[in-house]
Amino acid sequence: xxxxxxxxxxxxxxxxxxxxxxxxxxxxxxxxxxxxxxxxxxxxxxxxxxxxxxxxxxxxxxxxxxxxxxxxxxxxxxxxxxxxxxxxxxxxxxxxxxxxxxxxxxxxxxxxxxxxxxxxxxxxxxxxxxxxxxxxxxxxxxxxxxxxxxxxxxxxxxxxxxxxxxxxxxxxxxxxxxxxxxxxxxxxxxxxxxxxxxxxxxxxxxxxxxxxxxxxxxxxxxxxxxxxxxxxxxxxxxxxxxxxxxxxxxxxxxxxxxxxxxxxxxxxxxxxxxxxxxxxxxxxxx
Amino acid sequence: xxxxxxxxxxxxxxxxxxxxxxxxxxxxxxxxxxxxxxxxxxxxxxxxxxxxxxxxxxxxxxxxxxxxxxxxxxxxxxxxxxxxxxxxxxxxxxxxxxxxxxxxxxxxxxxxxxxxxxxxxxxxxxxxxxxxxxxxxxxxxxxxxxxxxxxxxxxxxxxxxxxxxxxxxxxxxxxxxxxxxxxxxxxxxxxxxxxxxxxxxxxxxxxxxxxxxxxxxxxxxxxxxxxxxxxxxxxxxxxxxxxxxxxxxxxxxxxxxxxxxxxxxxxxxxxxxxxxxxxxxxxxxxxxxxxxxxxxxxxxxxxxxxxxxxxxxxxxxxxxxxxxxxxxxxxxxxxxxxxxxxxxxxxxxxxxxxxxxxxxxxxxxxxxxxxxxxxxxxxxxxxxxxxxxxxxxxxxxxxxxxxxxxxxxxxxxxxxxxxxxxxxxxxxxxxxxxxxxxxxxxxxxxxxxxxxxxxxxxxxxxxxxxxxxxxxxxxxxxxxxxxxxxxxxxxxxxxxxxxxxxxxxxxxxxxxxxxxxxxxxxxxxxxxxxxxxxxxxxxxxxxxxxxxxxxxxxxxxxxxxxxxxxxxxxxxxxxxxxxxxxxxxxxxxxxxxxxxxxxxxxxxxxxxxxxxxxxxxxxxxxxxxxxxxxxxxxxxxxxxxxxxxxxxxxxxxxxx
Numbered sequence: 001x002x003x004x005x006x007x008x009x010x011x012x013x014x015x016x017x018x019x020x021x022x023x024x025x026x027x028x029x030x031x032x033x034x035x036x037x038x039x040x041x042x043x044x045x046x047x048x049x050x051x052x053x054x055x056x057x058x059x060x061x062x063x064x065x066x067x068x069x070x071x072x073x074x075x076x077x078x079x080x081x082x083x084x085x086x087x088x089x090x091x092x093x094x095x096x097x098x099x100x101x102x103x104x105x106x107x108x109x110x111x112x113x114x115x116x117x118x119x120x121x122x123x124x125x126x127x128x129x130x131x132x133x134x135x136x137x138x139x140x141x142x143x144x145x146x147x148x149x150x151x152x153x154x155x156x157x158x159x160x161x162x163x164x165x166x167x168x169x170x171x172x173x174x175x176x177x178x179x180x181x182x183x184x185x186x187x188x189x190x191x192x193x194x195x196x197x198x199x200x201x202x203x204x205x206x207x208x209x210x211x212x213x214x215x216x217x218x219x220x221x222x223x224x225x226x227x228x229x230x231x232x233x234x235x236x237x238x239x240x241x242x243x244x245x246x247x248x249x250x251x252x253x254x255x256x257x258x259x260x261x262x263x264x265x266x267x268x269x270x271x272x273x274x275x276x277x278x279x280x281x282x283x284x285x286x
Numbered sequence: 287x288x289x290x291x292x293x294x295x296x297x298x299x300x301x302x303x304x305x306x307x308x309x310x311x312x313x314x315x316x317x318x319x320x321x322x323x324x325x326x327x328x329x330x331x332x333x334x335x336x337x338x339x340x341x342x343x344x345x346x347x348x349x350x351x352x353x354x355x356x357x358x359x360x361x362x363x364x365x366x367x368x369x370x371x372x373x374x375x376x377x378x379x380x381x382x383x384x385x386x387x388x389x390x391x392x393x394x395x396x397x398x399x400x401x402x403x404x405x406x407x408x409x410x411x412x413x414x415x416x417x418x419x420x421x422x423x424x425x426x427x428x429x430x431x432x433x434x435x436x437x438x439x440x441x442x443x444x445x446x447x448x449x450x451x452x453x454x455x456x457x458x459x460x461x462x463x464x465x466x467x468x469x470x471x472x473x474x475x476x477x478x479x480x481x482x483x484x485x486x487x488x489x490x491x492x493x494x495x496x497x498x499x500x501x502x503x504x505x506x507x508x509x510x511x512x513x514x515x516x517x518x519x520x521x522x523x524x525x526x527x528x529x530x531x532x533x534x535x536x537x538x539x540x541x542x543x544x545x546x547x548x549x550x551x552x553x554x555x556x557x558x559x560x561x562x563x564x565x566x567x568x569x570x571x572x573x574x575x576x577x578x579x580x581x582x583x584x585x586x587x588x589x590x591x592x593x594x595x596x597x598x599x600x601x602x603x604x605x606x607x608x609x610x611x612x613x614x615x616x617x618x619x620x621x622x623x624x625x626x627x628x629x630x631x632x633x634x635x636x637x638x639x640x641x642x643x644x645x646x647x648x649x650x651x652x653x654x655x656x657x658x659x660x661x662x663x664x665x666x667x668x669x670x671x672x673x674x675x676x677x678x679x680x681x682x683x684x685x686x687x688x689x690x691x692x693x694x695x696x697x698x699x700x701x702x703x704x705x706x707x708x709x710x711x712x713x714x715x716x717x718x719x720x721x722x723x724x725x726x727x728x729x730x731x732x733x734x735x736x737x738x739x740x741x742x743x744x745x746x747x748x749x750x751x752x753x754x755x756x757x758x759x760x761x762x763x764x765x766x767x768x769x770x771x772x773x774x775x776x777x778x779x780x781x782x783x784x785x786x787x788x789x790x791x792x793x794x795x796x797x798x799x800x801x802x803x804x805x806x807x808x809x810x811x812x813x814x815x816x817x818x819x820x821x822x823x824x825x826x827x828x829x830x831x832x833x834x835x836x837x838x839x840x841x842x843x844x845x846x847x848x849x850x851x852x853x854x855x856x857x858x859x860x861x862x863x864x865x866x867x868x869x870x871x872x873x874x875x876x877x878x879x880x881x882x883x884x885x886x887x888x889x890x891x892x893x894x895x896x897x898x899x900x901x902x903x904x905x906x907x908x909x910x911x912x913x914x915x916x917x918x919x920x921x922x923x924x925x926x927x928x929x930x931x932x933x934x935x936x937x938x939x940x941x942x
Contacts, residue, residue: 010861011862039860039925040925041860044856046811047852048853049829050833050845051833051849051853051941051942052853052938052939053830053833054938055934055938059856083812106934108937109934109937110933155761155813156812158816168816169666170665192665194762194809194810196761198809198810201867202848203806205766206807206809207809209765210761210762210810213765
């Protein structure tokens with residue numbers, strides 16, 4: 001068993017419970033033990049940062065310090081959370097003044113301090129490919145996906161250092177994973193583009209157009225299903241896809257699931273939900 | 287130059303005739319090889335001279351240089367020779383530095399032997415030269431380095447000394463001092479010279495026995511032109527030092543006047559002996575002495591830049607093509623093999639020359655860097671003229687080249703930057719100062735001022751290579767025609783932070799940033815942030831601008847409500863409460879719109895996704911409209927040690 005401090009992100013235990021439902025069994029199947037970051041707080045979603053950068057940094061310093069105390073690197077299933085955590089940690093590692101400022105607040109308010117030199121933050125995807133290995137995953141497949149699946153990475157974690165050994169600009173880890181899970185990867189050109197999730201409530205048409213572009217590109221490329229590595233962006237891609245299609249006047253109808261769901265399905269968990277997905281893919285996706 | 291005693295031809299001549307063209311008296315090319323003519327050889331034989339017969343003595347000095355030239359020109363390097371005394375020539379690549387390093391002093395000695403004898407009184411003993419620099423932007427420091435390198439030609443051992451941290455008490459230890467300084471602001475010392483200047487003025491160290499000269503850099507459009515240089519000149523003179531050459535004033539284009547100064551001052555100060563006495567009568571001889579080293583001039587640095595060669599890469603290039611007449615677009619695919627160190631522009635030029643002359647793209651100017659050569663290469667927004675292929679892809683890869691997004695495509699890879707230019711000119715993000723009381727020039731005109739610290743801070747806010755390309759890095763810019771773009775936003779932000787800007791102009795900049803198409807139009811700053819250093823810098827500035835606007839406009843509008851309520855919900859429970867957000871940011875009208883648009887229905891029913899049981903969807907209907915969303919909790923339970931989160935908020939920002 002490999003152990004990681006598990007950071008659920010902002011919505012996996014809120015509106016996107018399907019992520020929380022599926023990450024636990026899939027990690028058990030693949031020998032990953034998720035250690036709770038007890039008392040973890042929201043990472044600020046790059047929204048608190050707009051009002052006060054130091055505040056968002058301090059909130060992330062708290063999560064990092066708890067994980068550091070646990071003694072395990074962090075894992076998350078949300079690309080946005082990984083991007084924010086990684087950026088915060090990188091700031092602390094490169095800027096001793098920022099670290100000192102955060103630690104001053106942290107020590108005063110929590111009694112903890114962050115060292116930051118012996119901890120890393122990781123997205124589930126990169127742990128699976130870089131540490132668990134595709135062979136082990138392939139061997140654990142119970143229900144091969146057997147679908148044409150496009151992968152959405154989003155921009156948040158697609159930076160050097162934040163995406164494991166994957167290429168930040170032309171990532172292929174999800175495609176490799178889908179192949180290992182018995183699916184057929186479908187490449188499309190906007191897989192790392194933004195869908196404007198931080199502005200979903202404050203901006204109208206432009207966010208819908210960004211969302212529609214990704215959905216339409218995936219669909220045009222021949223995908224039956226779109227898989228999102230970003231739990232936050234999933235909300236745009238799924239709940240808003242009808243509105244996005246109307247605003248942008250594009251065909252956007254495609255089933256969208258989170259990465260944790262599709263892995264869990266292939267590993268034999270939630271067979272009823274997998275059956276639903278296959279039905280929807282047949283009706284909507286093609 | 288040493289003379290050549292023997293010359294011969296090795297095997298594998300390709301009969302290119304190069305040697306015969308250069309020296310037909312010695313070389314003759316026949317069907318299968320070049321041969322050494324019998325007339326010039328001691329043995330009188332006409333062959334490749336593999337027996338190493340000597341060249342007749344009467345021809346050696348006359349032909350030696352041309353034989354070397356022929357050997358250098360030989361493409362297969364088979365012409366070999368031996369100098370008198372038995373030294374065999376080495377590979378041409380190795381000869382150049384060896385000759386440069388070894389022969390120059392010999393030439394110097396022979397040319398100026400008489401001078402050296404005369405100069406022996408000053409060339410011996412302490413030859414140190416202290417070149418102090420007072421530099422704000424690095425120009426004076428650069429000139430000091432160059433001066434030190436040039437000083438070596440006059441037998442001086444120069445050292446460039448940063449004024450920062452130098453103890454004025456040590457000035458007197460030098461016999462030869464040169465000062466190169468810029469002037470900052472309104473006649474002030476550069477930052478690195480300020481402490482030394484104040485220290486010198488307060489302690490007034492005696493400088494008798496010091497020979498010096500000053501080179502001052504300034505801007506003649508300022509009233510206090512080169513004041514820092516004048517100050518040092520007068521101070522040194524008043525402390526008893528002797529000016530060896532009057533102060534040189536250099537305007538903005540300082541290279542030429544510095545060149546004049548350094549050419550004159552170095553031979554003069556080199557004639558100061560180790561006891562500090564200046565021998566003016568030796569200056570002419572010193573000039574001749576120094577000129578013997580002319581070829582080793584280090585004005586552009588004392589090294590030859592290494593050739594940066596990368597192995598050839600073979601790749602497939604997919605190039606976007608657009609024909610504006612036919613209104614057709616598509617991709618051309620070209621297989622290319624290029625040096626890895628070639629830039630994208632090099633590749634495009636090669637393709638245009640060898641494959642398709644109609645390919646259209648922007649080329650860099652003669653300066654070599656053009657911020658408008660931007661291109662989208664495998665998703666990255668990069669300048670084509672300075673981006674190397676090897677930094678983007680490896681052997682066998684495919685590189686897709688597309689026009690930068692967000693702009694109208696003129697043809698193929700060329701876009702029009704009119705959209706940027708229009709947004710910029712409409713917002714007038716240039717300096718617009720109000721006259722301010724108490725800050726006036728000697729002429730009585732009001733003026734704005736800026737400290738160097740502020741200047742650097744402002745520069746850092748928008749320190750990017752191309753504002754046009756910053757726009758293209760934004761995913762939103764490509765889909766929102768009203769958005770003026772992050773590049774223009776950066777300019778507005780910088781001007782709003784400029785202390786010289788008038789109040790009304792600052793207000794204008796804020797209003798533009800806050801208004802439609804301003805900084806809040808950017809849907810996701812992370813799409814900019816990931817574009818390397820420039821993207822990261824732009825993102826930081828956009829976040830800073832947003833924070834300032836929230837304070838200025840008191841969290842008004844949807845964006846203000848979003849940030850305020852998001853932060854408050856995290857403070858209240860430790861995690862964001864989406865229910866609260868939907869309700870407070872969208873308001874009743876927004877929620878109604880979501881219902882009408884079907885967004886809420888999709889959320890409730892989990893229409894396309896495979897979330898939890900359907901009941902979760904219906905839970906959202908219990909307290910409409912608060913519960914509408916992807917079924918978040920109505921109320922968050924507090925995280926463990928929630929008081930810590932509250933304390934962090936209270937410590938850093940009590941607005942939430």
